[in-house]
Structure formats: structure tokens, C-alpha cells
Amino acid sequence: MKAWILLCMALMLPAGVMANETPKEGEGAAPTVAYVSLTPPFVGNFALDGNSKLRVYKADVALRVTGADAVAAVKRQDPLIRNQLVSLFVQQTQDSMTGVESREKLRQEALKQVQQVMNDEEGKPIVEDLLFNNFIVQ
Template identity: 70%
Template sequence: MKSWILMLLALSLPMAVVAEEEGDGAAKVSYVTLNPPLVGNYALDGSAKLRVYKADVSLRVTGDEAMKTVQLHEPLIRNQLVALFSQQTVESMGNVESKEKLRQEALKQTQQALNQEEGKPIVEDLLFNNLIVQ
């Protein structure tokens, strides 16, 4: 009989934790998409070949207040990202590993810009919904 009660208690504990978390009023995760997509030139090395990128970027934040703050600072974020993309080379835009490094650097610069403006990084992750380079 005791083992039955212990098993019942063990199974009910995770449900109690889930109920507490749901009732906690935890903030929801949101994605802020930068519209329109970022478009510009990169690898400006003096050659005659024009290189162009198009980046569809989304920023992951938690809570409505964070989403509003990111939207408020979208021009600053866009400026940082355009400057970063325009500094890239053919090699840094050419393969999956390089694009992942670029994504991480874009996240870092976005967080730094928001940290300077708001005192905290706010953005948790930066995602490329689409990244086209020519």
C-alpha cells in the first residue's frame, strides 16, 4: 500500500510543477522580424564584380516589453547589421560554417547596441530566415 502512495505522489509532483509554471505568468517568447529584409553590397574589394546579399532576419525576445523595445530600436539594429554585412568577404559568406559565425557576430553586435541603449542585451537569439548571396 505504501508503494502505491509513493508512486502516486511521484507521478503527481511533475504535474504540480507544470501547474505552478503556467500560473506563474511566465513571459512568452516572440520573434521580431526586421522588415523589409536587409539588402546591400558586400566584398567591395575594387573588383568589377558586384556582390549582393539579402538577409531576412528575426530576433527572439521574451515578453511584450522586450518586443516593444526591439521595435523601438529597429533602426539602430538595422544599421549595425548592414554595416556588419557590408564588411564581409566572399569567404565569410560562402559556406554554412561561415554563415553561422556571421549569425553569431550579428547577434553579438545587436546585443551590444541594445545594451548601450537600454542597459541590457534584450535579444536572446538572431535567426536568418533566409540569407541569399550573389
């Protein structure tokens, strides 16, 4: 019976030791990818010129970053990022807000502008990608 208990304890020891040796971020482990949702969603008007009627959009935006420091930096700059994206969305026309190719161009432009904000404020682009989780135009 004692031999059985000792064998069980010996088998459990390596698992317990390995569980405590998992590398933490910054100690050789790959940094984790995170998606930071910009909440609340963007809702506003566009195409306010005299020739077209008022249009409304709603955009749920998420930013892909790597590491906890990047998440904190995005949250610090959230108001400036939101301002830049609102300015971009307001300048759009019906054609640039609809269609797959047009939305992809808009997404790429939004990513460039967010990266520029982060570069100006934090010294590096930080944001790797920008995703539209939901994009509605009426």
C-alpha cells in the same frame, strides 16, 4: 428535468471560473517568447574591393526575445539595429557570406552586435538569439 439543468449548470461553473483565472504575464505565468522580424529584409552590396566583383546579399532576419516589453524595446531600437547589421554585412567577403560555418560565425557576430546595441540603449542585451530566415548571396 430541473435536476438535469442544475447538474449541467454545476458542471459548467468550474470551467467558467477557471477560464477567468488564467494568469496574465507578470502574474506568475511564464513570459511568452516572440520572434521580431526586421522588415523589410536587408539587401545590399559587399566585397567592394578592387580585386573582386560586386556581390549582392539579401537577408531576412528575426530576433528572439521574451516578453512584450522586450518586443517593444526591439521595435524602439529598430533603426539602430538595422544600421549596425548593414555595417556588418557590408564588411563581409564572399568567403564569410557562404558556407555553413561562415554563416554561423556571421550569425553569432550579428547577434553580439545587436545585443551590444540593446545593452547600450536599453541597459540590457534583451535579444536572446538572431535567426536568418532566408539568406541569399549572388
